Amino acid sequence: MGKTLFQKVWDSHAVRTLPNGQTQLLIGTHLIHEVTSPQAFAMLRDLNVKVKFPHRTFATVDHIVPTDQFNEPYADPLADAMIKELRKNCAETGVTFFDRSSGKQGIVHIVGPEQGITQPGTTIACGDSHTSTHGAFGAIAFGIGTTQVRDVLITQTMALGSLKVRRINVNGKLRPGVYAKDVILHIIRTLGVNGGTGFAYEYGGPVFDGFTMEERMTVCNMSIEGGARVGYVNPDQTTFDYLKGRPYCPTGKAWDNAVARWTAVASDKDAVYDDTVNFNAGDIEPTVTWGITPGQAVSINENIPSPDDVPESERATTAEALEHMKFEARTPIKGKKINVAFLGSCTNGRYSDFVEVARVLKGHKVAPGIKAIAVPGSQGVQKLCESQGIDKIFRDAGFEWRDAGCSMCLAMNPDKLVGDQLCASSSNRNFKGRQGSVTGRTLLMSPIMVAAAAVTGEVSDAREVFAA
Amino acid sequence: MALEKILAVTGTAVPVPGDDLDTDRIIPARYMKCVTFDGLGEFMFYDVRFDEKGNKKAHPLNDDRFKGAKVLISGNNFGCGSSREHAPQAIYRFGIRALIAEGFAEIFFGNSTTLGIPCITVSHADRLELTQLVEADPKLEVTVDVEKQEVRAGNKVYQGVIRESARHGLTTGHWDPIADLLDGLGDVEKTAAKLPYMAQA
Numbered sequence: 214m215g216k217t218l219f220q221k222v223w224d225s226h227a228v229r230t231l232p233n234g235q236t237q238l239l240i241g242t243h244l245i246h247e248v249t250s251p252q253a254f255a256m257l258r259d260l261n262v263k264v265k266f267p268h269r270t271f272a273t274v275d276h277i278v279p280t281d282q283f284n285e286p287y288a289d290p291l292a293d294a295m296i297k298e299l300r301k302n303c304a305e306t307g308v309t310f311f312d313r314s315s316g317k318q319g320i321v322h323i324v325g326p327e328q329g330i331t332q333p334g335t336t337i338a339c340g341d342s343h344t345s346t347h348g349a350f351g352a353i354a355f356g357i358g359t360t361q362v363r364d365v366l367i368t369q370t371m372a373l374g375s376l377k378v379r380r381i382n383v384n385g386k387l388r389p390g391v392y393a394k395d396v397i398l399h400i401i402r403t404l405g406v407n408g409g410t411g412f413a414y415e416y417g418g419p420v421f422d423g424f425t426m427e428e429r430m431t432v433c434n435m436s437i438e439g440g441a442r443v444g445y446v447n448p449d450q451t452t453f454d455y456l457k458g459r460p461y462c463p464t465g466k467a468w469d470n471a472v473a474r475w476t477a478v479a480s481d482k483d484a485v486y487d488d489t490v491n492f493n494a495g496d497i498e499p500t501v502t503w504g505i506t507p508g509q510a511v512s513i514n515e516n517i518p519s520p521d522d523v524p525e526s527e528r529a530t531t532a533e534a535l536e537h538m539k540f541e542a543r544t545p546i547k548g549k550k551i552n553v554a555f556l557g558s559c560t561n562g563r564y565s566d567f568v569e570v571a572r573v574l575k576g577h578k579v580a581p582g583i584k585a586i587a588v589p590g591s592q593g594v595q596k597l598c599e600s601q602g603i604d605k606i607f608r609d610a611g612f613e614w615r616d617a618g619c620s621m622c623l624a625m626n627p628d629k630l631v632g633d634q635l636c637a638s639s640s641n642r643n644f645k646g647r648q649g650s651v652t653g654r655t656l657l658m659s660p661i662m663v664a665a666a667a668v669t670g671e672v673s674d675a676r677e678v679f680a681a
Numbered sequence: 682m683a684l685e686k687i688l689a690v691t692g693t694a695v696p697v698p699g700d701d702l703d704t705d706r707i708i709p710a711r712y713m714k715c716v717t718f719d720g721l722g723e724f725m726f727y728d729v730r731f732d733e734k735g736n737k738k739a740h741p742l743n744d745d746r747f748k749g750a751k752v753l754i755s756g757n758n759f760g761c762g763s764s765r766e767h768a769p770q771a772i773y774r775f776g777i778r779a780l781i782a783e784g785f786a787e788i789f790f791g792n793s794t795t796l797g798i799p800c801i802t803v804s805h806a807d808r809l810e811l812t813q814l815v816e817a818d819p820k821l822e823v824t825v826d827v828e829k830q831e832v833r834a835g836n837k838v839y840q841g842v843i844r845e846s847a848r849h850g851l852t853t854g855h856w857d858p859i860a861d862l863l864d865g866l867g868d869v870e871k872t873a874a875k876l877p878y879m880a881q882a
Contacts, residue, residue, distance in 0.1 A: 228872045229865050231858065233849035237865045239872045241879055249765065251716035266873075268882040277714060291714035298716050335878055342764040342788060358766030358792035364862055370869055372858035373791075374846055406701060407758040410787050440761070442787050461881065470877070506701050506761075526757075526805075530700055624710045644705045644762060651728045 215481025217378045218334075218447055219413045222353045222478060226336045228370055235372045240365045241335040242352075245272035245308065246321045247299040248625065249340025253362035254302040265369045267307035271330055274299055274313065275320045276625045278618035280588050283313065292626065306366075319591020319617040322346040322559040326430065327593050329459025332471070333448035334478035338365055343559050343641065345436040348445030349429035350452055351478060353413070355442045376443060377411055377487035382418035385494040390676035392569075393428035394561060394639070394659035396420065398500040398510050400432075400492065401439040406508040409441025412487070415480065416446050420494050426455040427565040434560045435641050438507040447479040501546050501672060502643050502657040504534030509643075510657070513674045516543050537645055538654050539633065547672055549656070552634040554585040554667035555648075556612070556660055558622040561639035562590025566660045567598050571606040573664060573679035579611030580670030586628065587612045588620040612667070624649030637666035687797055687827055687851040690779035692751025694823040694834075695741050696812040697726070702755055703762035704789065708771040721767060722774030746819040754812055755782045757805075760789025769793040779825040781832055781841070783808050794847040797856045799827045801841040807832075811839060827851045 216224075228237040243266075250272070257264070264270060277292035287293040303310035311317040311324055318324070322343055325331040333351035337344060342356035357371065364371045383396060401408075414436050421429065429446045436444025453472050456462050463471050498512035509531070511517060517535070519542030520528040535542055540549070556562075556570060567589065579585045587607045589595035595617050598604050604614040621628040622640040629649025630636055636648055636655050643655035656672065665675035712724040730742050737743045753772065759782040760768060769792045772780070780793065780800045793800050803811070814834050815821055824833040827848055832839040843851075850856040873879040 225876065226872065228868045231861050231865075232853070233846040233855060233858075233861075235846045235858075237862055237868075239869060239876075239879075241873075241876060248713055252718055252766075255717065265869075266879070269879065289714070294716065295714060332878060335876075340764060340766075342762070344764075356764035356788055358764055358769075358788065358795065360766060360792070360795045360857070364859060367859070368862045368866060368869060369873065370862055370865065372846075372862065374844070406761060407784060407786065410758075410784070437788075440758070440786065463881065467877075474877070506703075526700070533699070623705075625714060642703075642705070642762060644703045646709055646728050647705050649711070651733055 215483035217480045217484040219378050235374050237370045238373045239370050240338045242337040243270045243365045244321050244339035247274045247295045248276045249359050251298045252359050256363045262367050264306040264366045270308040272303050272308050273311040273318050273321050273324050276619045279627050280615035280618045280620050316592050320559045323590035329456050329462035333475035342437045343434050345444045346430050346434040349433040351448035376413040379412045379488040380415045380486040381490050383420035383492045383494050384418045387494045391497050392659040393431040395500045397432040397435040399497045401508050402510040406506050407440040409439040412441050413443035414441040421446050427563045448475045503546050505645050511546050519543050549672045551637045551666050553636040554663050555621040555638045556663050557588030557620050558640035560641045561660045564594050564597050567603050570660050570664045571603045574610045577668045579667045585612040585667040588615045589617050591617045637663045639663050684854040686854040689826045691824040694752035694815045695747035695750035696754045700756040701758045704765050704768040707768040713767050718770040721771040725771040725775040751778045752823045753777045753780050757783040759785050761786040764788040766792045769796050801843050803841040807839040
C-alpha cells in the first residue's frame with residue numbers, strides 16, 4: 214500500500230513514541246523570528262543549556278521592522294529592544310541571523326525558500342502559523358508556540374500528534390484574472406475555517422502541477438486559515454528548478470542525490486488518503502473576503518450575505534461581521550470604497566506578485582486620497598525588483614515603496630490602519646483589529662485585485678480595470 | 682522537572698460567547714512586543730473588554746459576578762489564527778485554569794495543554810445549557826474532570842472529549858513534554874544521522 218508524502222516524512226523523522234502516545238518528531242529546520250523566540254532563549258539560559266543544532270537554526274527579523282526606517286534605534290523602543298534581543302540571542306548561541314545589514318533579511322517564510330533552506334522531505338517548524346507556506350516544497354512545515362520553540366532549540370525535537378491527510382484536487386484550468394490567492398480563498402470558504410483541523414492538506418491536480426513555486430507558496434501559506442496546520446504540494450521538476458543553485462542547496466553529486474531523494478518522497482500513486490475533495494478551477498472567480506474571518510468571502514460579482522442566507526451555526530458570526538465591517542447585507546462587494554491598499558505579506562510579497570502587478574499598473578495612478586503601500590517580502594525581492602525598475606513603476610503610480618517586513622499585515626510595526634479605514638490587502642487575516650486599529654476593516658484579495666482597488670478607489674473587478 | 686498532576690480543575694466559570702474567537706482577539710498584537718510573558722494577563726481580550734478610551738464595555742469578563750472565575754466557556758474553533766503562545770499565557774495569567782468550548786484550534790490546543798490548561802470539547806447544546814446555568818448562578822462551582830473527560834456543574838454531568846495524548850500528559854504531570862523529550866536525546870542523534878540534509882550548514 215502506498216504512502217503519502219506526509220507519512221514518508223513523518224516516518225523518517227520520528228525519533229520515538231512518547232509516553233502520552235505522541236511522536237517525538239525531529240525538526241530538521243528551525244526558523245526563528247523576533248516575536249516568538251525571546252522567551253524561549255531565556256528558558257535556555259535559565260536551564261543553562263545550549264542550542265542543540267545551531268547549524269540547522271536560521272533567524273530573521275520581520276514582524277516589528279519599520280518599513281520606512283532602516284537605521285536603529287527604532288522610534289518604538291519596544292521594537293528596538295526586540296531586534297537587539299534577537300541579535301544578542303543569535304550571537305550567543307551561534308544561530309545564523311539574517312540581519313538587515315546582511316542583505317538577506319525579510320519575512321521568514323520568504324527568506325527560507327529564497328535561500329534554499331526550505332527543501333522537500335524535511336520537517337520545518339517556526340513560531341508562526343504561516344509556516345505552512347514551506348509545505349509548497351513538499352516539506353512537513355507548521356507553526357509552533359514559544360515553549361515548543363524552546364523544545365526544538367534544546368532537543369531539535371518536539372512532541373506532536375500525527376495528522377490525517379486530505380487530498381485536495383483542483384482540476385481543469387483557471388480562467389484569466391484568477392490567481393493562486395483566489396484558489397485558496399475559494400477552498401477556505403468552501404471547506405470552512407476549521408474544516409482542516411486535525412488534517413494536513415495535500416494540494417494537487419492539474420492546476421497545482423502547473424503552478425510556479427511562488428503560486429504554491431501562496432496557497433500553502435493560508436492552509437492554517439482553513440484550520441489545517443500543514444499544507445503541502447508534492448515536489449516535482451518545478452521544485453527542483455526553483456531550488457537549483459540557491460545558497461543553502463547542495464551542489465554537484467550531492468545535488469543529484471538530493472533530487473533523487475526528493476523525487477522519492479512524493480506521495481505514491483496508490484497512496485491512501487483520509488479524505489479527498491475535488492474542485493473545478495472553472496468555478497473559481499476573483500474572490501474577496503467581506504467579513505472578520507478568512508472564510509467569510511464572496512466572488513467579486515456576488516453580494517455580501519445576510520444572516521438569513523447562511524447556515525444557522527454561522528448566523529451570529531455573520532451578523533457580528535456585518536456590524537464590524539459596516540456593510541449592509543445583500544449589497545455587492547464590488548464598489549465598496551477603500552481607504553488603504555496594501556501589497557505585501559508572506560502570502561503575496563514575492564517577486565512574481567510585484568512583477569504581475571507592475572505589468573498592469575503601468576500608465577495607471579492610485580486614486581486620490583488612497584494610501585497605497587507596496588512592501589517587498591524580503592531584501593532579496595526588494596533588490597531584484599529595484600534592479601528592474603519595478604519600484605519605479607509602483608512609485609510613478611502613486612504607491613509608497615517600502616523596505617522588507619511584515620508591515621501592515623499585523624499591527625506590530627508602524628504600518629497600521631487608522632480608525633475604521635477599509636483596506637484592500639494581499640495578506641492572510643481579516644480578524645477584528647488585525648491591522649492595528651480596533652475599528653479597522655480588512656478585505657483580503659489577490660495582488661491584482663489590490664491594485665485594481667487602489668486605482669479605482671473601490672473594490673473592483675481587475676479584469677475590467679486592466680482590460681487592455 | 683516534576684510537574685503537578687492535573688486530574689481536575691474546579692472553580693467558578695465565565696462565559697465568553699462566540700465562535701471563531703481568534704488569538705488576535707485573545708491578545709492583540711500590540712501587547713506582544715515583549716521579551717517575557719509577564720503582565721500579559723491584564724491584556725487578555727483587551728479590545729473585547731475595553732473601548733478605545735479604556736472604558737469597560739459590557740461583557741461577562743467585566744461583570745463582577747464572574748470575577749475570580751477559573752473556568753472559561755466558549756464556542757467553536759476557539760483560539761483560531763496565530764500560533765502565538767501569548768494567547769494561552771494571557772489566559773493563564775488572567776486566572777483561568779481550564780477551558781470548555783465546542784472546539785479548539787489545533788495549535789492553540791497544543792499550546793494550552795503545554796501550559797497545563799485542560800481544554801475540553803463539549804457539544805453545542807451542552808455548552809448552551811452550561812452557559813445558562815452559570816449565568817443564572819455565577820457562584821456555581823464547575824468542575825472540569827480531565828480523567829473522566831466530563832464537566833460537572835451542580836447536579837449536571839456533561840460528557841466531553843479531551844484528546845488522549847493531552848489527557849495522559851495532564852493526569853501524569855507530563856503536560857510540559859520537555860522531560861520526556863530530553864529522555865529521547867540519545868535517539869535524536871541516530872535519527873538525524875540518517876538524514877543527509879541534517880549535516881548541511
